Amino acid sequence: MIRATIAIAALLLTSLAWAAPPDKRTDEKDRAALLDGIETLARPGVPGNLVVFGEQAFVVVTGNARPEPVVAAAQHGKGRVVVMAHSGYLDASALAKPGDSRGRFFRNAITWTAGRSKKVRVGIIGNDGRLAAALTKAGFATTNDIDARDPHEAHVLIWKNGAGDAETAAAVTEFVEAGGGLIAAACPWGWAQVRAKQGLTVRNDLPENRALRPMGIVFADGTTDATKNGRFAVDAAAPGNAHAGRALRDLVQGTKGATERAYLVERALRALPQDDDVFLPAVERAIAKVGNKAVPRPGNPLGKRNALARLAVTVRSLRWRDLSPEDVEALPGADAFPGAVPRKAKRGARSFRLDPTIAGWQGTGLYLAAGEVLTVRVTTTTTGKSGAQAGTGWRVRIGCHADKLWKKDRWRRWPEITHHVPLEAGTTTTATPWGGTVYFEALRDARALAVEVKGAVAAPRFVLGDAASEKAWPENRRAPGPWAEIEGRNMVLSVPSETVRDLGDVKAVAEFWDAVLASHCDLAGTPLPKRRERFVPDAQISAGYMHSGYPIMMQLDTVTPPKKGALVPLLDVAARKTTSSWGYFHELGHNRQRGWWTFKGTTEVTCNLFSLYTHETLCGVEPWNNSWLENQKKKAKPYLEKGAPFAQWRRQPGLALIVYAQIQRKFGWAPFTKVFSDYEALPAADRPKKDQDKIDQFVVRISHATAHDLRPLWTRWGAPLSKWVRDDPALAKLPEWMPDFDELDKPK
Numbered sequence: 001m002i003r004a005t006i007a008i009a010a011l012l013l014t015s016l017a018w019a020a021p022p023d024k025r026t027d028e029k030d031r032a033a034l035l036d037g038i039e040t041l042a043r044p045g046v047p048g049n050l051v052v053f054g055e056q057a058f059v060v061v062t063g064n065a066r067p068e069p070v071v072a073a074a075q076h077g078k079g080r081v082v083v084m085a086h087s088g089y090l091d092a093s094a095l096a097k098p099g100d101s102r103g104r105f106f107r108n109a110i111t112w113t114a115g116r117s118k119k120v121r122v123g124i125i126g127n128d129g130r131l132a133a134a135l136t137k138a139g140f141a142t143t144n145d146i147d148a149r150d151p152h153e154a155h156v157l158i159w160k161n162g163a164g165d166a167e168t169a170a171a172v173t174e175f176v177e178a179g180g181g182l183i184a185a186a187c188p189w190g191w192a193q194v195r196a197k198q199g200l201t202v203r204n205d206l207p208e209n210r211a212l213r214p215m216g217i218v219f220a221d222g223t224t225d226a227t228k229n230g231r232f233a234v235d236a237a238a239p240g241n242a243h244a245g246r247a248l249r250d251l252v253q254g255t256k257g258a259t260e261r262a263y264l265v266e267r268a269l270r271a272l273p274q275d276d277d278v279f280l281p282a283v284e285r286a287i288a289k290v291g292n293k294a295v296p297r298p299g300n301p302l303g304k305r306n307a308l309a310r311l312a313v314t315v316r317s318l319r320w321r322d323l324s325p326e327d328v329e330a331l332p333g334a335d336a337f338p339g340a341v342p343r344k345a346k347r348g349a350r351s352f353r354l355d356p357t358i359a360g361w362q363g364t365g366l367y368l369a370a371g372e373v374l375t376v377r378v379t380t381t382t383t384g385k386s387g388a389q390a391g392t393g394w395r396v397r398i399g400c401h402a403d404k405l406w407k408k409d410r411w412r413r414w415p416e417i418t419h420h421v422p423l424e425a426g427t428t429t430t431a432t433p434w435g436g437t438v439y440f441e442a443l444r445d446a447r448a449l450a451v452e453v454k455g456a457v458a459a460p461r462f463v464l465g466d467a468a469s470e471k472a473w474p475e476n477r478r479a480p481g482p483w484a485e486i487e488g489r490n491m492v493l494s495v496p497s498e499t500v501r502d503l504g505d506v507k508a509v510a511e512f513w514d515a516v517l518a519s520h521c522d523l524a525g526t527p528l529p530k531r532r533e534r535f536v537p538d539a540q541i542s543a544g545y546m547h548s549g550y551p552i553m554m555q556l557d558t559v560t561p562p563k564k565g566a567l568v569p570l571l572d573v574a575a576r577k578t579t580s581s582w583g584y585f586h587e588l589g590h591n592r593q594r595g596w597w598t599f600k601g602t603t604e605v606t607c608n609l610f611s612l613y614t615h616e617t618l619c620g621v622e623p624w625n626n627s628w629l630e631n632q633k634k635k636a637k638p639y640l641e642k643g644a645p646f647a648q649w650r651r652q653p654g655l656a657l658i659v660y661a662q663i664q665r666k667f668g669w670a671p672f673t674k675v676f677s678d679y680e681a682l683p684a685a686d687r688p689k690k691d692q693d694k695i696d697q698f699v700v701r702i703s704h705a706t707a708h709d710l711r712p713l714w715t716r717w718g719a720p721l722s723k724w725v726r727d728d729p730a731l732a733k734l735p736e737w738m739p740d741f742d743e744l745d746k747p748k
Contacts, residue, residue, distance in 0.1 A: 027058035031239065034060055034073060034082065034108050040231040041071070042101050044088025048188040049224045051264070051271045052243050053279050054216010059239035063224035066263065067238040070224045071105075073112070076215040077177030082109040083208075083217050084185040085224060087160040092134035101231075106183075110140065113181025114155045123154035125172075126163030148172050156181035162191050162206055169210035176215065184208045188219035197443070199422070204273045213276065216245070220271040222407075244268040245279070251307050252286050262307035266406065269314045274322050280315075287312040295333040296411035298539040298556070303410045310411070317416055320433050330371030331433035337413045337539045338401060338436055339482030339496070341369035345457040351379070352453065354394060356446035359531035360550065361397060361439040363492070365461030366453060367481030368398055370435035375454040376428045393446030394423035399436025400483065400494045400534070403542040403553050412540040423451075437483050437494065460484035460497050464510040473506055486571075488514040490528055494536045494551070495559050499568045512573045516614055517588060523613045523669060524592045525677030533591060535570065535584075546583050548590030548607075554583075577619045582628050585611040596679045596687040599694035601650025605657050612661065613669060624665045632658060636744045644718030659717045662739045663702065663710065671705035696725045704730075708737040716741075 041061055050069040052059050057074035059067075060082070071089075073082045084090070094102035114120045122135050123146030132144035135158075143152055148164065148171040151157060157175060159182065164172075176182050188202045195205070202209065202219055209218045227236040240246070241261060248265045250258035265283065272279055287308050294309035296302045302310050320328050334340070352364060368374045376396055399418035406415050417434040420441065438456050459481025463469040469476070477484070477500045484500045486493040488510035500506065513535075521528050534551030537559045541547060546554040559568045569575060576584070589610030590603075598606045612629065615621040623629065632654030639648060639655055649656050664672065678701060679687060688694045699721060703710040709731045711721060716738070725731075 027239070030073065030075075030112065031058065031060050033112050034105070035234050036108055037104050038101050038108075038234055040101060040228060040233045041105060043226045043231055044086050044091070044094075044102065045187065046189075047084075047086035047088075047224045048186075048190075049085050049220050049222050049267075050083060051218050051220045051268045052216065053218075053245040053248075053268050053272075055245065057216035057243075057245075059237075059242045061232050061234070062237045062239060062242045063227055063232050065225070066260075067242040068222075068224055068264075068267070069239075069242050070232060072217050074215045074217055078179035079176035079181055080113040080115060081176055081182040081184065081212070081215055081217070082113055083212060083219075084183075085219060086187045087185045088187075090131065090158060090160045090183070090185045092128075092130040095131075095134040095138050107138065109183050110156055110181070113183055115179070115181065117155040120156060121152075121154045122156050122158060123148075123151050125157055125159040125168065126161070128160075131158070148175065151175060151180070154180070156183060158183050159208060159211075160185045162186055162208065164207045166207065166210060169207045172211040173214055176211075182211075184212065186219055189221060189223060192221070203271055209273075213272070218271050220267055222267075248279075248283065248286065251311075259304045259307045262304060262310060263407070265311055266314045269311065269318060270406065274318065283311055283315065287315065292332045295331070296413050296415075297333050297336040298412050299336070301410040301412040301540075313411070313414065314406075316433075317414060321419075325373045325429045325431040328371055328373075328431040328433060330369075330435075331414065333414060334370040334417075334434040338399065338417065338434060341367060341435065341457055341482065342480050345369075345480035347372070347455055347457055349452060349454045350456075352440070352451050354440050354442070354446075354449045354451060356393070356442040356448055358442065361400070361441055361492075361534070363461060363463075363485050363487060364438045364440070364453065364456075365459055365476070365479070365485070366438040366456035367459040367483060368432070368435045368438055368456045370433055371431060372435070373429055373431045373455050374398070374438065376423060376430075377452045377454075378423070378425060378427075378449055379452055380450040392422075392425065393443050394449065395420045395441050395443065396423050396428060396430060397439040397441055398430065398432050399434065400439075400536045400551065401436070401538045402536070402551065403538060403540075405540055405542060408540065408542070410540075413538075423449075437481070437485065457481050460500050462486045462506045462510065464488045464507065464514070470507065477501055477503060477506075486510050488532070490514040490517040490532055492532050492534045493570060494534065495568070495570060496537075499559050499561075499571060503567070503571060508573050509571050512576065512618075515618055516585065519614045519617050520585075520588055520592045520610045522617075523610055523673055523676070524594075524680075525673045526592070526680060533588060537570065546587045548587045550591075552587045552591070554587075580627060581615070581619070582611050585614045594676070594679060596682075596694065597676065597698050599698070600691045602653075602656060604653035605660070608653070608657050609660060609664075609672065612664070623661055629654075629657060629661055633744045636741070640716070640741065644716065646718035646720060649718055658744070659713065662713070663706065666737065666739065667706040667708075671702060674705045675701045692720070692722060695719055696722050700725060700728065700731065703734060706737070707734060709734040710737060712736050712738055 047070050050072050052069050052072045054074055056076060057072060059069045059072050061071035062068060063070045070085045089102050094100050094106055110120060121141045123143045124132055125146060125148050127145040129144055132142045135142040148168045172182060186208055191206060192202045202221060206219055212218055227233045244264040247261040251262055268279060290309050290312040316331060397420040402418050404416045405411055418436060419432045421430045458479040460477045460479045462473050482497050484495050484497045486506060486509055491513040517533055536551040537554050537556050539556055541553040558570045561568050586607055589607030592610055593607050612623040612626055615626055616623050635655045636658055688697045699714050711731060
């Protein structure tokens with residue numbers, strides 16, 4: 001529960017003093033020492049980011065458009081610490097390369113954290129012989145694989161990549177408090193990715209975070225973009241605007257511009273474990289007066305101006321996960337989205353046989369109400385043994401609206417509303433504050449199971465090819481669960497149940513979308529995917545109007561009837577065949593895309609080949625005359641008259657699509673399918689990875705597939721070709737082909 005213990009603003013501000021370092025302090029002097037001789041700091045790989053909140057902590061380097069820390073430091077007790085959000089900053093190679101900014105920063109960090117120590121002794125936590133040798137060569141007495149509990153009089157400890165455990169963390173904290181120096185580096189998102197299947201999180205389990213939290217710095221989720229030419233520019237950093245403790249203070253005081261930095265506090269809440277007894281209580285006091293009405297709803301979004309309400313939402317979004325299922329309550333706004341379950345709807349028991357060969361989310365036709373408990377009991381396995389001896393390798397998922405909205409400036413629903421838990425041997429219980437459709441997911445080591453599910457209500461579900469499901473549809477479409485599922489053999493559609501109440505020919509809907517995916521696979525020269533694709537409309541999605549992935553997410557207007565009594569667009573097969581379905585086909589096309597034949601600037605181009613193909617094969621629209629492409633042709637003449645600057649071509653997907661359409665118009669789709677199939681057949685090591693190689697290979701392959709030399713065509717469009725392609729004797733033997741560019745100016 002959120003504690004409401006402070007009523008007087010002055011007292012609240014006093015309680016925040018720990019987290020609100022004065023604007024003028026010694027930070028700049030220390031920061032200057034750390035950045036001495038550095039104008040830009042290299043970006044090794046894809047760094048994560050940090051949360052800086054402590055009184056004695058300060059930001060050193062920031063990245064991203066709205067600043068987030070990638071390097072931070074702190075004074076703690078008698079010691080000092082420097083933290084970097086990528087282990088590449090502590091690579092041996094950084095010290096070995098002259099002029100490498102990482103090496104310069106590494107040396108500066110050792111000197112600064114060592115304080116007044118002159119002959120610095122360095123200890124490495126974990127075994128890194130190469131780093132030990134590089135440090136020794138750089139003039140530091142170094143001990144490799146040091147025991148943090150007995151650091152052999154080291155002045156500075158080097159700690160990276162999550163080495164060690166809770167005891168290591170406690171020893172490191174004690175070491176710093178006693179006057180030692182610490183340099184810690186990790187790639188938090190990478191660490192979490194590797195350990196996700198173990199149920200470990202950066203927030204609760206990264207050893208470095210246990211040690212760093214008392215110092216006012218923790219590793220967080222997410223990644224950090226560079227600020228200048230792929231690097232972090234020191235002069236572009238905004239250290240004063242990236243401190244979460246200061247941001248919280250300014251929010252409470254109502255400081256001008258404070259709401260622009262509320263995201264820092266939100267990120268701190270998601271990064272700090274629930275047992276934090278310093279920063280989180282201060283946040284709770286700040287949001288004590290936020291009422292239940294200040295929550296996100298589709299018609300009443302929470303924007304940046306609602307900063308304290310957003311903090312309250314963030315706290316509530318985290319706190320429920322630490323409760324037992326029986327203590328989870330529905331949160332306000334869940335009735336608006338994803339929707340409410342009628343109180344009188346029957347909560348019954350259903351049995352299922354779970355097939356581990358089915359990839360992705362396995363539907364149940366059940367819906368769990370917000371704040372209610374779902375109970376799953378494993379009854380038998382394939383061996384016939386009791387559930388108490390089986391059940392590993394599966395998880396239960398609640399909800400299909402999987403997009404996380406934490407980085408959005410406006411929330412039209414709660415930022416994270418789906419949940420999954422491991423299916424334990426015996427009995428598993430779970431609950432969420434929002435509820436959702438119930439699914440099972442088979443993991444790598446899953447076995448066939450029989451389970452009994454209690455506590456959910458029935459939701460409309462249609463399964464193509466299941467005679468019982470097809471027969472029961474007139475009744476099942478009336479089921480009380482607020483979200484329905486239409487399952488084809490290749491595609492699954494999640495839609496609001498209200499949209500299917502009067503849907504009679506549901507079979508035609510499933511068959512149409514199955515055919516769409518099948519046509520995409522035909523063009524790609526690939527078999528149908530083992531995991532069926534999914535469409536999920538949402539009150540708000542993480543990016544764009546629609547986006548690809550699993551599931552493919554889209555806005556709610558795709559399931560909003562254009563007029564009273566009409567079918568919603570996603571289910572209106574007749575309209576999808578006669579009215580443009582570009583967006584749907586486009587996103588499915590992204591899922592068929594391959595990086596081997598998609599070079600820089602064509603991510604939003606080659607996916608559209610699938611849109612053109614399916615519009616032709618299922619909707620009867622000739623590709624060259626497709627209305628979407630027609631609108632792009634007018635861009636060609638001005639572009640070509642400017643000398644075909646390829647950088648512009650890369651920036652304009654519609655313009656870039658024209659050359660592919662010209663090839664298709666002359667030679668049909670067969671050459672594309674051949675090229676795509678050839679790429680699929682290549683060993684992974686032989687597929688192009690560098691951008692120029694992708695351009696070169698595609699031009700060569702599509703030329704051979706059409707039996708025509710297409711180098712002049714691509715050169716006319718400005719594509720840079722390597723010398724080996726320009727001099728290729730095999731292509732020179734083919735007849736050249738060039739389309740009539742004047743046709744681009746002619747009306748349809």
